[in-house]
Amino acid sequence: MSEVIHAGHQDSDHGSDHDHGPDKGLARWLFTTNHKDIGTLYLWFSFAMLFIGGIMALVIRTELFQPGLQFVDPAFFNQMTTNHGLIMVFGAIMPAFVGLANWLLPMQVGAPDMALPRMNNLSFWILPFAFGMMLSTLFMEGGGPNFGWTFYAPLSTTYAPDSVTFFIFAVHMMGASSIMGSINIIATILNMRAPGMTLMKMPLFVWTWLITAYLLIAVMPVLAGAVTMMLFDIHFGTSFFNAAGGGDPVMFQHIFWFFGHPEVYIMILPAFGIVSHIIPAFARKPLFGYDSMVYAVASIAFLSFIVWAHHMFTVGMPLAGQLFFMYSTMLIAIPTGVKVFNWTATMWQGSMSFETPMLFAIAFVVLFTIGGFSGLMLAITPADYQYHDTYFVVAHFHYVLVPGALFSIIAAVYFWFPKWTGKMYNETMGKAHFWLSFIGVNVTFFPQHFSGLAGMPRRIPDYALQFADFNMISSIGAFIFGFSQLVFLYVIIHGIRKGKPAKARAWEGARGLEWTLPSPAPYHSFTQPPHVPDAEVQG
């Protein structure tokens, strides 16, 4: 095992001296094989994507501020909804979690670096090209992808703009990047843990990422298959999804959601891990129910493979199919409930303080739970007929993705910021960021439940008059939320440049091997496998 590390290390361009720091200049970032540098690249990349996707969201919300067409035409509007979704899912949330994995996994398992450092570099550097290509389609003749982030055929094949081919290629690249990232994560976790760190002693962030990585390896090839079939339908005369040629448009949806449902858990399981670190730290109390947390994540991951058609209740499946997918979907509520109850029990009888990471973590639990409730409602097939493809669904998945996944990422950044930079961020500004985001997110998305129940379909550039009030509120919230992320940017930059020095254990209640390292953590995390003290393990 240590040979692996050394081999990877010696081949890298900065030689084998363990006390050296990073290279200087651009070369450091282009050729780096260091997990921290790559983690940093991932995080800044996803932050940039968050702003690009956010600008698209604001274009959408600007158009929807009032009924009527004011700012963009419907064709461009569709490109905005599509690219907003693609960028946020594949460009912001997923790379941010991979960035966190890069930074944290080696430190948390007691390893010097990731298992496959050069592949690590490749899996990051694919991304700017993939997204560069995807964004460039917006400037092509006929426009960029306009068929929704779910790109249902035949709208995305026979009826797609020419640029769809570039979109397909970009998806392939993102898939390759994710698969390489997952292999690396699995290899690191399974092979590079410090002696004494058994599986059931691993920190939950490590557990959740291990399971997530398996999900990714299982479903990214399915996505690749789907887009390849599209490519063949478009260019090589096949008819996978073309009914006139004997194909089946519904098959596209089955394949897509077989990828898509695990994908939504890919975006939430690491969040569960993060929150399971932060809440015990600020409650100064061990995590409640570690074992059941692990089993819950594993069962959610398993269930995620047998619920996909709950996204397709309206395609006209036989009754037995509808019932199966309704029941299996309802089952997910049980392990998810266990997690929420465990977090609550962790807070119970604690000695809580409410620094920024804790505020985001608590908001995560509450608002993610609200998203879970609407998810449970959507599982009820007869009711889903009324909710499906309305703003109720938009509200649902934004609750689990924004105050869910995104808040957990923000919480993680605040929580581990001292470890990464050796500096403390400004707590007052962090809290301001939290309250603005919290208010913004709820003002944006809560009213969307109402417009959905009242019958407003999703992905429309203009709407009937009865939806006007709630859309206006929603748009105002979106601007509050969007601009408050500039506060986040400010807090980070200010913290890096002017923050006060941080202690090794920056938060007194924090547990885990990473807190035994100095702040900032050394360039090569653990050059010697550390002893794993009981006080630092979660299980």
Place this chain on the structure above:
Amino acid sequence: MKQKISFVGILLGLISAPLALADQLNMRRGVTDISGQVYDLHMTILWICIAMGVVVFGVMFWSIIHHRRSAGHEAAQFHGSTKLELTWTIVPTLILVAMAIPATQTLIAMYDTGGEDMTVEVRGYQWKWQYKYLDDDYNNTFGFFSTLATPQDEIRNQSNKGEHYLLEVDNALRIPTNRKVRFLITAEDVIHAWWVPDFGIKRDAIPGMLNELWTIVEEPGVYRGQCTELCGKDHGFMPVVVEVLEEAEFDAWYAQEMANESIRQEALSKTFTHEELMAQGEEVYGTFCASCHQPNGQGLPPVFPSLVGTTVVTGPRDEHIKLVIDGVNGSAMQAFGKQLDAAQLGAVVHYERHAWGNNAGDITQPRDVLELSGQ
């Protein structure tokens, strides 16, 4: 301290807001037995969620207020309790089973197809609906298109928006009260979805597939919905409007339409003048072609080509007719031969050849179209 209180305040607000507004912006109960059952399911699950939320968030906020370090609370060190963990696995399971039972019953009721009194075929097109009354007595020919009736200047904010802005059509689907109406749902181009919230029914309209839905409505009235599956540029502009008429009224209307249908069939063998063709053609063009090729014929290049002075509209007439009948494979230009009858096709081709400065100088009669389409 203050911050945490406002946190609680906001959350209480969030929880109570849906209740206060329940009458205005909740799901509608609708007008059919099925939609009522769905509404009841929705309310049951909503209340279950609210109750669970109150319990969980209640405990959490009690803890946030009392178990804080600033209040001097010491942390306990327990980290598990088999009893508790079993309870909160089993209780939710029981709640879910209790919820699954009525949901299953409603779903089974929705699948109770068959025994219908009449059948309507619903066909989605970019961006309109076609309704066909399947009636063997009349060769299944009677049907019509239903397109958005809201004028462009309302959409472009140049005039005040009417009460049913974006939810109004030129021809509403008409069905009678108290009869079981079966809908066969499909699409011509991409996937659409047909939804009437007040009936509690929604189904995807998928090219190459037939989906089945049914309803029995007791209340006469006009019921409005929209396409809910992204179907391209004008997805937001293809409403569903169903007018439910008293049985007698419906029968009278239907008989009248059947009589008109025979006249329409006769038109196919008539010879029209240039003026008649231009007038009818302009109407057809406005309904079926202008959304892409634009009212002025200029199109929206490069996606939708202009029809002014092109080789097709100035070239041989029969090529032009064939293109409109068969469409252009792999593009948004549909095969209109399936949607329009020969009289309409003849008129629109004649119109295109003589409008916006085009002047082909020929004439296109319904029989010219019939010859080429082999009808």
